[in-house]
Amino acid sequence: MGIGDKIENMKDKVVGEGKEQVGDVTDNERLEAEGKAQQTEGDLKQAGEKVKDAFKN
Numbered sequence: 001m002g003i004g005d006k007i008e009n010m011k012d013k014v015v016g017e018g019k020e021q022v023g024d025v026t027d028n029e030r031l032e033a034e035g036k037a038q039q040t041e042g043d044l045k046q047a048g049e050k051v052k053d054a055f056k057n
Contacts, residue, residue: 005049012042 020035022028 005045009042009046009049012045013039016040016042 016035016038018035019038020032023030023032023035
């Protein structure tokens with residue numbers, strides 16, 4: 001996994017957490033759901049990259 005991929009995946013998680021918190025504070029369910037989805041996307045990308053790395057070695 002390249003450093004750029006790691007940064008991008010972490011960014012997705014952090015931005016998702018922020019969206020979720022803002023959505024929770026403002027009672028904006030759509031924004032909260034977008035945040036959760038973005039976090040999940042980041043997690044899935046990280047898992048995919050780890051699998052790729054495992055098969056490279």
